[in-house]
Amino acid sequence: MMNALWKQGWRPALVLILLFIVWETSVSMFDIPAWLLPSPTQIIEVGITDWPGYSHHVWATIQLIIVGFLIGSGTGIVVAIALHLVPFLRQATYPLIILSQNIPVIVLAPLLVVWFGFGMLPKIIVITLVCFFPIAIALLDGFRQTDRDLMHYMQMAGATRQQLFWKLEWPHALPSLFSGLKISATYSVMGAVISEWLGASRGIGYYMTLASSSYRTDRVFVAIIIIVALSLLFFLLINWLEKMTIRWRSSGEGGSSDAS
Amino acid sequence: MMNALWKQGWRPALVLILLFIVWETSVSMFDIPAWLLPSPTQIIEVGITDWPGYSHHVWATIQLIIVGFLIGSGTGIVVAIALHLVPFLRQATYPLIILSQNIPVIVLAPLLVVWFGFGMLPKIIVITLVCFFPIAIALLDGFRQTDRDLMHYMQMAGATRQQLFWKLEWPHALPSLFSGLKISATYSVMGAVISEWLGASRGIGYYMTLASSSYRTDRVFVAIIIIVALSLLFFLLINWLEKMTIRWRSSGEGGSSDAS
Amino acid sequence: MTHLEIQNISKSFGENEVLDQLNFSVHQGEFVSLLGPSGSGKSTLFGIIGGMILPNSGDVILNGESIKGKRGSISYTPQTPSLLPWRTILNNVLLGQELTGKKDREKALQMIDRAGLKSYENSYPHELSGGMKQRVSFIRSVLSPQSLILLDEPFSALDEFTRTDMQKWLLDMWEQTKRSILFVTHNIEEAVFLSDRVIILSPRPASVLKEFQVPFERPRREELLLSDEFLQFKKEIYQEMRHAQV
Amino acid sequence: MTHLEIQNISKSFGENEVLDQLNFSVHQGEFVSLLGPSGSGKSTLFGIIGGMILPNSGDVILNGESIKGKRGSISYTPQTPSLLPWRTILNNVLLGQELTGKKDREKALQMIDRAGLKSYENSYPHELSGGMKQRVSFIRSVLSPQSLILLDEPFSALDEFTRTDMQKWLLDMWEQTKRSILFVTHNIEEAVFLSDRVIILSPRPASVLKEFQVPFERPRREELLLSDEFLQFKKEIYQEMRHAQV
């Protein structure tokens, strides 16, 4: 496991390190002031010394991400299934789904606050809105692409609508589901940060806003790095889950084309 | 064509009309003040009378959307192809791609403006950032799912890497590409609106911000309705393009299962 | 007693007339083979019986009731194996039972063994050869509980010995359970060896060209294949089909 | 002159030993058939010759050069038709030429016609019957320019008449162009009727059990099938294979 991580990880690590080096040297070469763009070493230093000051923000955001992503992807899956199984629903509510992706947060914010107050709920709603869409679209398209021959067999063999779905369409759409989950996992982190604009007193988004309003660019960058790290971690987790779930495919690809 | 549009369109239209009716009646029933949530009739009225005042904003945003979406989806496609064809690149730059999705606009905005000024460029960059990701992820997953048997045949028959790609993997991934394009088309509209926060003097996002800051909630909703209508239109366009492109599948599905 | 009755079925895909006033029946517990040129409409007919494809006219009667457009009344081996790629062989074999019956792992494992696929229970379809997949698909339909089995060229990818072995096994099972079988094959010998009756279809648009009652005693032994009566009977069918195709 | 040489090829998938020290060759312009039980490793061998699968040991020599792991040297009819679902029949047939040669629409259309698929040029694969798809896949490989053709059970889904017709056509083409052919079939009659030489493989792990030089004159006529020598020769091969499998 550790070994596999290393094998997969050294290349991106290398690229990141290279990126940091370029960044560091250009900051010192072009004499960019820290308030505009701090250097990586400065950021890391602040990140380490300030850790006790912001760690609780990180945990708060992680909680929000997890809850929001679970609810958001759950919603996406349920919506996709419902729309797939009930064609009338699909045709009728497609516009509403697109609509949901186009209500700007500045407009939604006051309404959400008036309706749901300043607690967790409006934040979860924002993350859900951000997360469910890529999953729903990808999953719906996955359902639609179910293999013709397999469908034919299942129907001939008397599969009920439900069996057809659970035994054929659902497993067949799993790769598409994971494709959507990967997009959403990444967005859920951003969604959590944005949702913290809806009034939060904790969380990395809150920390970042404060840092930004007091011109602590170095702290802003600490926040960004944490956000990016969280997304990466989350993405990798989904990737790993995909590998665990869709074993029949990944194991097969090695076997059938083992010539270079 | 008109007929087909009607056949597809009456259900969503019905749902939208129902939604408007519910909205209208609840606004008047619960006596919701117009500054919090105006009624549809109010919005439509303002939308019609103010049209000369904001039409140029709409055109400006449409331009931005089109240019941004083209560049953004182009980037997504190129990135996916490059990462697919060059495995080293894929492994090395995945984190950078996720990173690109997690730089909050409030942080990016000043940097973009500092680097690129107040023109078109930083706006296009924002839309591109928003658009390319779903396309790249969906397309990459599409490439990976290429049919095993077909791959085997093509390789046996001596297809070069390029032929394998253009004659097999690319057409095979087209449904996935369209799945990504649909997600991105929707986001590109939102991306354009957000990008107008980067210092604009035209555009529907600009119009909405002004309306919001002078507490003209009715105009804010006019803006939202325009944004949603644009997204819908754009989504339908992609859907139609998909139908035109992937004829072999859609035409087939009717034929192979013509029992109810 | 009549189990299945095909009544005046016609079907065309667009301009392409495939089935033209097709009429025949299968009795309870009967083994009937269909012979017909490639592209004549055999698989289409199976699709109609299975309720997947609606005919343009005519009706399909099972046990006295119309099953036109109704699914789930038959057990089916499709022409291409159609295994679910994410299921192991064992779980693929159990699929038919999952859909319309009760799972019987023991019996499934026995059958996998009998078909020469021992040690492949936990393999995935892409790890099997063409003939092995076909056998898996065959077992799946034999395990399904329906009393009418449709087999669409189930042994076409097998070598002669495996094929003969599978034929014998099929006959054994059929004699024990007395389910009705409708069998599509391109192999005249196989049709005659297995069936009570052989139905010859004309080229497209297909209608019934001729029916042959197979006169040989059961149980049938391999020796029959070399007997003169058998060869003579085969030849008769061959001539009939050749006549139609030229 | 030796065209293709299989030298000591061994291959296993994990624990599963499939090919064991396989050795044989195909001469320039020779027609060689491979007969072997289902699952013995014939398709795997084709994969190795085509450069798709690397053997654990041994080498593949084409025209004196090793083509182990090298692709594009052969023209191929896979066991499953493997047509691109988004291409029409005509464009599927042209695919082989697109990959390694020059497109010849005229010839492609002629061949589609000759295979009994006239009026299907612009259909999509899912609109074709099983046997029709197989013929399309066959035409595709015959149109490809390579001088060695690998055919993996190309006629298994065809009725006897269409099959005989395709066989004759294949022989005609082969006699005109003198490309080398390696042909996998489960039909002993077909193997003997078509080939210069028949190679019998043992059950898994496969090695060459025996080679038969086919003694019949060319061009071969359908009458040959009914001759005593032919039946005798068939029987010999049959016995040899039966022996190995029991």
Add this chain to the structure above:
Amino acid sequence: GGNDGEESQELEEIQFVLDWTPNTNHTGIYVAQDQGYFEEEGLDVEIIMPGEAGADQLIASGQADFGISYQEGITEARVQDVPIVSIAAIIQHNTSGFASPEDKNITSPKDFEGKKYGGWGAPLEEAVLSSIMQQEDANVEEVEIVNIGDADFFAAVERDVDFAWIYYGWTGIEAELRGTPINMIYLTDYSEKLDYYTPVIATSEDMIENESETVQIFMNAATKGYQFAIDHPEDAADILIEAVPDLDPELVKASQDWLSPRYQDDAEQWGIQELEVWENYAEWMLEHDLLEDPLDAEKAFTNEFLPGEES
């Protein structure tokens, strides 16, 4: 106006960033543009709404030449080495304060106790509340502070928030227009140190050092603009409405009417800033742990570009 094309080509291009959306704080700039004051000075000024970009960094980095900022911001920014300088106070006295719907009965800082304050989560807010509540021996611990993020005043008080921090000249006027009367508690009524300059016109140290001539002529025109707005509130409002037609005209007019007399207020000249005000506020911030280091107040602002002042 009336310059022909040739002359306008020689105009110096200037970029001016607002703080957020255009409003009556910015009227003088729009007037100067509309009335040709900038052009007379040889300037071609582009007014930019920065959106999320935030004006201060843009000004400090030279991406924009001038812009709108605040004393609070500049104080914190300068302590973080951001080289930005205030060159004119747009409004002499702080017009912000804590507003609440009249029916909440919040008329003095004492009434804050037991109520819910809706803010944006900055430590500054608690300090300010604490400062003015101390005057009446009230305890800030008794106030529940919630972060309402992007929600506006009207939406926030519709829910469970009791009071929030607003600029009377815009949000307060809007409340008047809506006929929803509010109680207003101005910061200046309870603490002198909190009578800071908000908003101000700012530029970068670099501009002052290297392009003082441009700064001077810019300020000449801007001063004329604000003077016009002081003298002719209605005309000035019309100019703003014409320049930004998407604003609500009614609100602009009422706001302009309220604000025009307050630009200069009791000062001897529009725009003037006093060292004491800068020192007081920075001190106050330092006392409340809101600043990491003391501010060098003399460098944070200058009056030298106001017309009539000796340069």
